[in-house]
Every structure is written in C-alpha cells, then in structure tokens.
Amino acid sequence: MPRAVREQQMLDAAVRTFGQRGYMAASMDEIAELAGVSKPLVYLYLNSKEDLFTACIRREARALTEAVRAGARPELPADRQLWSGLTAFFTHTARHPDGWAVLHLQARTHGEVFAGEVAAMRAEIVAFVTQLILAAAREAHRDPDFPEREVSGLAEALVGAAESLADWANATSGVTARQSAATLMNFAWAGLGDLMAGRHWSPPEDGDAPGVQAGRTSPVR
Amino acid sequence: MPRAVREQQMLDAAVRTFGQRGYMAASMDEIAELAGVSKPLVYLYLNSKEDLFTACIRREARALTEAVRAGARPELPADRQLWSGLTAFFTHTARHPDGWAVLHLQARTHGEVFAGEVAAMRAEIVAFVTQLILAAAREAHRDPDFPEREVSGLAEALVGAAESLADWANATSGVTARQSAATLMNFAWAGLGDLMAGRHWSPPEDGDAPGVQAGRTSPVR
Numbered sequence: 323m324p325r326a327v328r329e330q331q332m333l334d335a336a337v338r339t340f341g342q343r344g345y346m347a348a349s350m351d352e353i354a355e356l357a358g359v360s361k362p363l364v365y366l367y368l369n370s371k372e373d374l375f376t377a378c379i380r381r382e383a384r385a386l387t388e389a390v391r392a393g394a395r396p397e398l399p400a401d402r403q404l405w406s407g408l409t410a411f412f413t414h415t416a417r418h419p420d421g422w423a424v425l426h427l428q429a430r431t432h433g434e435v436f437a438g439e440v441a442a443m444r445a446e447i448v449a450f451v452t453q454l455i456l457a458a459a460r461e462a463h464r465d466p467d468f469p470e471r472e473v474s475g476l477a478e479a480l481v482g483a484a485e486s487l488a489d490w491a492n493a494t495s496g497v498t499a500r501q502s503a504a505t506l507m508n509f510a511w512a513g514l515g516d517l518m519a520g521r522h523w524s525p526p527e528d529g530d531a532p533g534v535q536a537g538r539t540s541p542v543r
Numbered sequence: 544m545p546r547a548v549r550e551q552q553m554l555d556a557a558v559r560t561f562g563q564r565g566y567m568a569a570s571m572d573e574i575a576e577l578a579g580v581s582k583p584l585v586y587l588y589l590n591s592k593e594d595l596f597t598a599c600i601r602r603e604a605r606a607l608t609e610a611v612r613a614g615a616r617p618e619l620p621a622d623r624q625l626w627s628g629l630t631a632f633f634t635h636t637a638r639h640p641d642g643w644a645v646l647h648l649q650a651r652t653h654g655e656v657f658a659g660e661v662a663a664m665r666a667e668i669v670a671f672v673t674q675l676i677l678a679a680a681r682e683a684h685r686d687p688d689f690p691e692r693e694v695s696g697l698a699e700a701l702v703g704a705a706e707s708l709a710d711w712a713n714a715t716s717g718v719t720a721r722q723s724a725a726t727l728m729n730f731a732w733a734g735l736g737d738l739m740a741g742r743h744w745s746p747p748e749d750g751d752a753p754g755v756q757a758g759r760t761s762p763v764r
C-alpha cells in the first residue's frame with residue numbers, strides 16, 4: 323500500500339480518536355490499532371503524537387475551509403450566498419463531528435501551538451466572510467460608506483455564532499445541517515439584510531423608545 | 544493585612560499575568576512580585592499554579608455572570624433587555640480584558656479541567672439567554688409554539704457571536720463597549736425581532752427567490 327494512502331488511514335484513525343477521547347486521553351496504541359498498522363509505523367510516518375495532532379488539525383482545517391468556499395457561490399445574490407455557505411459549513415461539521423471537535427475543542431484546549439493553527443484558519447474564514455458582506459453592501463448600493471471596521475465586527479459575530487451553533491447541533495440529537503443553517507439565517511439575515519438596506523438598530527437615548535428605524539442617518543458605530 | 548485581602552491581590556496579579564502572558568509562560572515568581580508578596584506565601588495560600596489558575600477562572604466567571612445578570616433588567620421590553628445585557632457584557636469584557644482572556648482563551652487552551660470550569664459558566668449564560676428569548680416570545684404572543692429547541696439554537700448563536708465580538712473588540716483599538724453592543728444588536732435584533740413577530744427567513748426551494756417573508760406558516764425548523 324502506498325505511503326500516502328497509509329498516512330490518510332492513520333490520520334482518519336487519529337482524528338476519530340482525538341475527537342472522541344480528547345487529545346490527552348488518546349493513545350498512540352489505540353490510533354495504530356484503529357488504523358490497522360503497527361505503532362512504530364505511525365511514529366515512522368508522523369514522528370510524534372504532537373506532530374500527528376498537528377497534521378490532523380491542518381487536514382481538517384483545509385477540508386472545512388474548502389467546503390465553505392465551495393458552498394458560497396459568488397454568482398448568487400447575497401442572502402443565497404450566505405445560505406449556501408452556511409449550509410455547506412453545517413453539512414461539513416455534521417458529517418465530520420470528530421474533525422470539528424479536533425478543530426474547535428481539542429486544538430484550542432491543549433496549548434498555544436495547536437491553538438495558533440486553528441486561529442490561522444479562523445482568520446481566513448473571517449476574512450472571507452468580511453469580503454462577502456462588503457460585496458453584499460456594494461451590491462445593495464445603499465450604504466457606500468459602510469465602515470470596514472463595522473463589517474469586520476459583523477463577520478466576527480457571524481463566525482462566532484456559526485461555531486457555537488455547530489457545537490450545539492453536534493451535541494443535540496436530531497438537528498440537521500439545514501435546520502442549523504436556517505436558525506442562523508433567521509437570526510442573522512434579517513439583521514444583516516436591514517443593515518444592507520441602510521436600516522440600523524438604534525440604541526435608546528435615555529427615555530427613548532428603541533427599535534429598528536428606517537433610513538437612520540447617523541447610526542452608532 | 545487580612546488573608547482575604549492578600550488573596551485578592553494575588554488573584555489580581557495572577558489574572559493579569561495569565562491573561563497577558565498565557566498560562567504556560569506565566570511564572571509564579573512574576574505573580575508573587577506583581578502582588579508584592581513572597582512566592583512561598585502564594586503557594587501557602589493558593590497551593591499550586593493549577594489551583595491558582597482555577598481560582599482565577601472561578602472569580603472571573605462569577606464576576607462576568609453577575610455583570611450580565613445585573614445588566615439585563617427584566618422590567619424592560621425585550622430589545623431593551625437585550626441591549627442592556629449586551630452593553631453590560633461588553634463593558635465588563637472591555638474593562639477586564641485580562642479576565643476575559645483567562646476565561647475565553649487561556650482556560651480553554653490548557654486542558655479539560657480548566658475548560659470544564661468555563662463550560663459550566665457558559666451553560667449558565669446560555670440558559671439565561673434562552674429564558675430571555677422565551678420570555679420575549681411569550682410577550683409578543685405571536686408564536687406560542689416557538690419550539691424550545693430553536694430557542695436554544697438562537698441562544699447558542701447569540702452567545703457565540705458575543706464571545707467572538709468581545710475577542711475582536713479587545714484586540715482592535717478604539718472599539719467601545721457601546722459600539723460592540725450596537726454591532727451585535729444591528730446583527731441580531733432585527734433577526735430575532737422578526738422571529739418574535741412570526742416572520743421567518745425562508746430557505747429557497749430549488750429555483751425559488753428567497754427572502755424574509757411575513758406570516759410564513761411553516762418555517763424550516
């Protein structure tokens with residue numbers, strides 16, 4: 323069997339073991355047995371438990387990023403792009419719960435080096451979502467001065483909401499990827515949609531009644 | 544000086560050191576020096592680096608939870624409650640950036656025991672937000688069958704968005720707590736507000752034009 327194929331089998335076994343048992347509790351014996359290879363071969367190919375974990379993080383991060391990019395089709399209108407990107411994200415995290423646990427839980431709870439690997443992937447996704455929101459704002463032509471800083475904040479909020487929902491969906495039986503994506507669209511799109519149309523939520527001045535106001539010209543930023 | 548006062552000084556120094564240097568790099572020498580006490584006294588009072596870190600997590604988690612609870616005033620209408628709760632949250636995380644770094648970054652990147660402490664606090668905040676959304680839905684009387692599962696998902700999304708924005712705000716100079724809260728209200732409230740009024744975002748059937756539709760009777764859940 324070619325080395326590349328063997329390595330993928332080892333990574334499959336490692337992602338499953340790290341995702342289900344946690345990084346600390348996972349043993350190289352268990353991973354080798356699950357991969358159907360000897361433990362010395364795992365060390366020969368992937369060097370150490372740390373290096374094996376890093377290889378898992380990189381593979382799962384690349385797969386997730388590619389799934390989201392493939393899902394958000396730039397020819398669609400903004401809400402369809404967001405819907406298809408979110409559906410792709412939740413479909414991927416639902417199909418690869420161990421990979422998601424490695425990325426969002428294990429990699430962030432076992433030291434700065436692993437956390438740094440995931441932070442790089444996250445920054446790439448936030449930048450991608452920021453561009454998507456900026457493109458939507460340009461498309462709407464309603465608020466050309468939409469400040470990049472607020473767009474960055476919105477992208478951070480959306481990514482954080484999606485991460486949190488993916489954890490919850492994977493821990494709750496019977497929640498489908500489509501339902502998770504619909505929950506987030508329900509939560510987020512009307513808000514973003516109003517913003518694109520120049521309608522901001524306005525915080526109360528003391529004693530004022532707040533609410534979403536159409537055509538507000540000086541939103542709080 | 545009474546022991547309780549000394550301990551608070553040690554915890555102040557420890558939160559600052561863990562938050563700024565990270566758990567691994569922080570040294571007990573540095574913490575003792577910053578607290579103005581001897582290192583043996585830190586060990587005498589707080590036993591070990593692990594126990595000191597756990598004490599920091601518990602103190603900061605309690606302070607954050609109390610700040611959010613105090614901020615969300617139940618006599619207000621739902622959007623005002625959310626606004627004041629979010630403002631309280633972002634004010635607290637902006638004023639205590641080291642405490643927030645301990646809770647949201649350090650405690651989650653150094654093993655399951657510390658991560659478990661933070662997970663308990665987070666579950667409490669999600670439950671609190673879930674009750675807030677359920678109360679708002681009851682108040683609106685528009686969708687009495689609003690399923691608890693979808694409300695849980697919305698609460699997870701809101702908490703994830705707030706965590707992500709707090710990280711971003713603390714890493715970005717010149718972003719105020721009020722601006723962070725306004726960004727999240729802009730992002731979230733119009734969406735939640737539409738939901739409370741029975742308007743769901745509807746995912747596209749193949750070929751359909753999507754959008755927020757008033758009075759949709761069979762939302763995707």
